[in-house]
Amino acid sequence: MRNEYIVFTGGPGSGKSTVIKALRRLGHACSEEKGRRIIQEELERSGRALPWRDKTAFRDRMLDEELRAYGDHLRCEGLVYFDRGIVDVYGYSLLEGLEITAALRSACASHRYADRAFIFPPWEHIFTNDAERKQDFAEARRTHAAIGVRRLRVCVDRGSVRLGRGEGPIHLQGTRPALKARPASA
Template identity: 55%
Template sequence: MDHPIALTGGPGSGKTTVINCLQALGYATTPEVGRRIIQAQIESNGSALPWQDKTAFRDLMLQAEIKHYESSVSQTPPVFCDRGVIDVYGYSLLEQLTLTTPLIQSCQQLQYHHRVFIFPPWASIFMNDAERKQDFSEAVATYDAMISAYHTFGYELIEVPQQSPDQRAHFILDMLKSA
């Protein structure tokens, strides 16, 4: 488990809640960058928002995900990441953005654990807020884009069952023990 462990999926599927559970259990984690970028852009009246300038938003996410990756490899493993560099590739697929050389190279060079945990769309827990403006159908499309993105780079996707956050965290830990 020397490589960071990515948790991915569509918005509103419970990733961040499970990351918080893993952190409470004493594991190192990295937060989701998209939400933080949206908050910072709103605060500064910036336009690098997914509903204004998708390319600028994507490029800021890539920069932030690279920093998170670099900080995670210097921590004692395992480190659980709320998304990763490959998610930026998936976002590009979803939004039909140009796949840039720096993005592709980052996806190839920054390696995550071979098992990636994907959270399926879950209508009963999905909700919008100030940063999450997608509807449920967009959450499903995002999930599909993440499957495509992670498969493109050869990762094994493990679907996290729709259970309580604590049960989901322990499912992930159990699956890593058997890897």
């Protein structure tokens, strides 16, 4: 069976990582978000590849990590869920006005994901800042507005999440409000 790589994308603090962690607990193949780990590593070693210090270096590390994650999951059968992907590195470059390098263009062309992605809208109720997430909620909204891929809906309503085109209810428990995912038609 051919791998089907499903990207969860959206601005910071919108619930992507919480859903990925829940899917992993249910036994699904998942790739966790790389940016937070990169920021933690760079802070520990007083590095420069931080979005507030050197956006290009941060972007380049993100690309390297996303390429590695893509390759690491080639042996997986069936669906693999990604908390962001190579396409997000491209989007980050556009959002921050960074050069779209030949390496980035090549990676986007040669590393394909499913033709649809889950786009998580800004969710103010769960949005928080911390040592790794310095963006404010307005930036989360700008990030969401800048995303322009074909969509599967992610609807947020009073602490529940409905993922479009689901195969039945998935009950998710997060660290913040309990998340309950259902098909968009529910």
